[in-house]
Amino acid sequence: MNARGTLGRYGEELAARRLVQVGMTVLVRNWRAGRAGEIDIVARDGDALVVCEVKTRRAVAFQHPMAALTPAKAERLRELAQRWLHEHGGAPPGGVRIDLVGVLVPARGRPVIEHARGVV
Template identity: 65%
Template sequence: MNKTQALGRYGEELATRRLTATGMHILARNWRCGRTGEIDIVARDGDTLVICEVKTRRHGTYEHPMAALTPRKTERLRRLAACWLDRNDTPTPPGGVRIDLVGIVLPHRGAPDLTHARGVA
């Protein structure tokens, strides 16, 4: 595992902890759908299916993680959500499907800064 992958895994672990602390139930992590891509976290929030993208950055590098969700990435996440429902033989839940983004910035010192944006797409 390289440094970038390790950073991503660490961020996903932090995001999973935060989501479960808010009452969400984690259904899958790093779920793949062929060439379409990967969902970082699939969760259930009440009667809503949540597709969660996690972006982790070190302080001062690149753009802020909350700016990383482009229209192209959003469309890919929608296709992945449909693939999840199809592959798991699951009808769309009563609460629908929501796409969330968890952005994490790791400072040089101190606790990570984690932002959870619900329904970003």
Template identity: 70%
Template sequence: MNARGALGRYGEGLAARRLTESGLRIVERNWRCRHGEIDILAAEGDALVVCEVKTRRAGAYEHPMEAVGPRKAQRLRSLAEHWLAGHGGPPPGGVRIDLVGVLLPRRGAPVVQHVRGVA
């Protein structure tokens, strides 16, 4: 695994921990199909939560919370539809797309932000 992949996996681990601490249950991580990948699928009550995780080092690129624009949001919706097609359709509580941003400062603890319903 390269450094970028290791950074992403580290951020996804922090994100999964934040989500479970917030009461969500992790259903699947790194689900892939020929159309792309969903970082984390979780359940909150009877809703399915599709989580995009963005990890950045402080000062390197845009802030992780700015990383999901309209094009990425549409792709996540499409990937969610593909996942649902293979897993029995939408749950009673519907589907929500969340973003978890992980910012790694030069010093100190990582900053993890969870924003619900970004798309």
């Protein structure tokens, strides 16, 4: 795995831990829908299903991770959420939410993790 892939996996691990810390249940990580793409984390938050996109950046990167959710990426996440629902029996009583977790990894010190709920 290359350095970018390693950084991404590290960020996803930190994001999954954070979601569990705030009371969510991680159902699956890196769920693939063929050529349509991948959902980084699918979780439950009470009776809601959460599709979570994780963006990880080094502190010296040009763009903050929370700024990386483009309109095209948001639309793809909505489509992937629909595929998940179709394959797993429909929406739960609490509906579906799309969250974004941004992980900023500094050269020294602890990573900074931001969780934005319902971004799409």
